[in-house]
Amino acid sequence: xxxxxxxxxxxxxxxxxxxxxxxxxxxxxxxxxxxxxxxxxxxxxxxxxxxxxxxxxxxxxxxxxxxxxxxxxxxxxxxxxxxxxxxxxxxxxxxxxxxxxxxxxxxxxxxxxxx
Amino acid sequence: xxxxxxxxxxxxxxxxxxxxxxxxxxxxxxxxxxxxxxxxxxxxxxxxxxxxxxxxxxxxxxxxxxxxxxxxxxxxxxxxxxxxxxxxxxxxxxxxxxxxxxxxxxxxxxxxxx
Numbered sequence: 001x002x003x004x005x006x007x008x009x010x011x012x013x014x015x016x017x018x019x020x021x022x023x024x025x026x027x028x029x030x031x032x033x034x035x036x037x038x039x040x041x042x043x044x045x046x047x048x049x050x051x052x053x054x055x056x057x058x059x060x061x062x063x064x065x066x067x068x069x070x071x072x073x074x075x076x077x078x079x080x081x082x083x084x085x086x087x088x089x090x091x092x093x094x095x096x097x098x099x100x101x102x103x104x105x106x107x108x109x110x111x112x113x114x115x
Numbered sequence: 116x117x118x119x120x121x122x123x124x125x126x127x128x129x130x131x132x133x134x135x136x137x138x139x140x141x142x143x144x145x146x147x148x149x150x151x152x153x154x155x156x157x158x159x160x161x162x163x164x165x166x167x168x169x170x171x172x173x174x175x176x177x178x179x180x181x182x183x184x185x186x187x188x189x190x191x192x193x194x195x196x197x198x199x200x201x202x203x204x205x206x207x208x209x210x211x212x213x214x215x216x217x218x219x220x221x222x223x224x225x226x227x228x229x
Contacts, residue, residue: 106158
């Protein structure tokens with residue numbers, strides 16, 4: 001069975017450009033998370049979806065960051081007017097259930113470099 | 116809010132030697148604990164988890180971890196490491212009950228020396 005798929009794997013953007021990062025979770029997984037991993041750091045929580053509902057967006061660093069999951073499966077993380085500090089690996093994870101004991105399954109991430 | 120402290124940023128160890136990667140957590144409620152491994156240019160893979168029951172949990176690739184509630188620790192151990200264990204290891208904590216986000220430590224780079 002397919003795991004969590006993220007695209008593109010690498011993205012280079014000039015400062016000020018908008019970017020869109022895609023996540024295909026494991027089929028049937030209710031929960032979907034986005035994390036940001038800066039170089040040499042652990043993943044930092046950005047936002048959480050339960051099906052199509054965005055229940056927690058407390059980790060989004062600014063209003064330039066926007067995420068959606070309109071049909072409860074594929075999710076897109078959009079960053080407007082990218083800045084150099086946005087350079088990081090963006091990880092998507094899904095889990096089968098909306099419970100704390102349901103483990104997360106991670107994609108390989110999208111490495112964003114803002115020049 | 117919960118937090119995770121990984122005390123060692125890098126751990127070099129010779130092949131076939133034992134290793135312990137340390138993790139301490141902080142939370143005001145009961146927690147679930149996880150260890151993930153990340154190979155270069157890849158996402159995180161679950162090594163093992165503590166949800167309840169026995170405090171000694173065994174995971175993939177010969178790793179195990181022990182939950183110590185009094186010391187708020189969840190150290191990862193392997194009795195004999197291989198070159199292929201070279202990777203970054205992340206400890207994570209999640210408060211129990213309903214939806215809770217996962218909080219990660221900053222990671223420990225395990226370097227296995229031939």
